[in-house]
Amino acid sequence: MTRPASTLNFLPDDYLERKAQRRANVICGVLFVAVMAGVGAAFSLSEQATRRVEQEYARVEAQYVNEARRLEQVRQMQEKQKRMAHQAELTASLLERVPRSYLLAEITNSMPAGVSLLEFSLDSKPRAASTPAETPKTAYELKKAAKQGAAKADAPPPPAVRQVDVQIKMTGVAQTDVQVAQFLNRLSRSRLLKDVNLVYTDEMKQQDDRLRKFQMEMMLNPAAEVVDPSGQGARTAAVELTETRR
CATH class of the missing domain: 3.30.1360.100 (General secretion pathway protein M, EpsM)
Structure with missing residues (x-):
């Protein structure tokens, strides 16, 4: 068998080098665009997730504000009922x-x-006024009682019911x-x-x-x-x- 003749390349060597360099540049450019697209997509997804979290936080905070307002209204109604009951007891004690x-x-x-x-x-x-036995209180109850006592320190005490x-x-x-x-x-x-x-x-x-x-x-x-x-x-x-x- 006879060997095939070797392929002759008539292109200059610098042309082949430039062609290989252009190919490498294209590949690098494509990779760079792909990486930047991935970074942009990740940034966009992160921004969307952040906006969703902020919206959820705003919604939960609005619910907390509404519930706090309702609790304050309930507390005011209870305080009003206590004052009315005390006034009724005071009036009944005078009659x-x-x-x-x-x-x-x-x-x-x-x-x-x-x-x-x-x-x-x-x-x-x-x-004689009977003093009920004090039950042990938790740290939260003691802190709450201290705040209420500080808030009502300047308020005059209600008149005692005459028994x-x-x-x-x-x-x-x-x-x-x-x-x-x-x-x-x-x-x-x-x-x-x-x-x-x-x-x-x-x-x-x-x-x-x-x-x-x-x-x-x-x-x-x-x-x-x-x-x-x-x-x-x-x-x-x-x-x-x-x-x-x-």
Whole structure:
């Protein structure tokens, strides 16, 4: 077999070098454009993601602002309800919940036949304020209480509700101990009274009769309230309150 003749190249060497260099430049240019396009696409995607995050942040912040406004409105409504409830309690404490006429009528109607009263007294004493046991608070609750205390330091304290305990003491006579027991039982079942106790019962002579002298103590039920359908009791209480203020 005969070998093929070697290919003869009649092109100059510098032409081939320039052609190879141009080819390399084209390849580098294409790669540069591709890299720049990738960088631009990545930058564009990053900008879009940033805008989406900012929009989501703005939406969430707007929701927080709206919810904070609603919470503030709820807090103001609760504060207003507390003030109204305190005013109602203060007004109720100034009025006479159980008029003395109703109380005397209740005691008189509870007396059995043969029982009469010799002495009757009412003693009103301010009720001692009960301090509830403090429960341990968290750091957040302590910080919140400190902020509220600093905010309300300059505000005047609300007027305290006047609470009074009325103690009733009466002395009377009866013909028998059975009548005393009946009287005690009827008073114990009354809704206007509580803590009805018999202090003593003793024999008492009145001319030729032997009577039973007794003494009872009780408290006016603070939860009791007499409602007059005609409204006369409320008007009487209002008149007495006005006269007391004068």
